[in-house]
Amino acid sequence: MAGGGGAAFGPSALGTKPHWDAAYERELRFFQDTGDAGEIWFGEESMVRVIRWLEKQKVPHDSPVLDIGTGNGVLLVELAKSGYTNLTGIDYSPSAIKLSEKVREKEGMSNIKLQVEDFLAPSAELSGFQICIDKGTFDAISLNPDNAVGKRKQYVRSLRNVLKPEGFFLITSCNWTKEELMEEFREGFEILEELPTPKFCFGGRIGNSVTALVFQRKE
Secondary structure (H helix, E strand, C coil): CCCCCCCCCCCCHHHCHHHHHHHHHHHHHHHHHHCCCCCCCCCHHHHHHHHHHHHHCCCCCCCCEEEECCCCCHHHHHHHHCCCCCEEEEECCHHHHHHHHHHHHHHCCCCCEEEECCCCCCCCCCCCEEEEEEECHHHHHHCCCCCHHHHHHHHHHHHHHHEEEEEEEEEEECCCCHHHHHHHCCCCEEEEEECCCCEEEECCEEEECCEEEEEEECC
16 A cells, blocks of 8 residues: 555665666667657556546646656656646656657657756746646655655755645655655645545555645645
8 A cells, every 4th residue: 555654665776866867778778779658657547647637627728837757758748638738847867858858759749848957956947837746756755765854855845936826736656645645745735635546455455556646835
């Protein structure tokens, strides 16, 4: 089940930049050889879940959207295909941005903005977003061997800086429960909605392997 609050999972290479640089170097070579963009974090249903929520809320298609830790950029491509026009993706791995640029070019989505950016030390220009989306980046930060608690707190501060007041933050996690995420984002955000995710039964208990929540930034 999703959860652990930092106690059930310890430091991991998955929380380090060298791991992701190497991973996206491999995926970039794979894309150049095959044209395949690689893994979609949490599967295609995670992208559908986000897009359905935006459509249900009638979020205007020109609303500024930020994909935090965009990876291969496939989520942004799907958002563009659904009509969203003001899309930005950031990643601290230059290899990830090179890959997402290749995917953007292949799909003919030249209006998607992509940039190398560390969300824990964002540039002054990274601000004014109505929607911020995270599929696994907060999870990875939580696994960083070097002061993960401090980095999680910095993530929340960065999110407050880049997201407009009353803007929406959509997070998908496999490491944190709803209650734990509500605690992590309690300063400056309020829970708006829990999105349905696949359930499983183990030992007579029903749970979720993934948590998907929508927060709203307080004024």
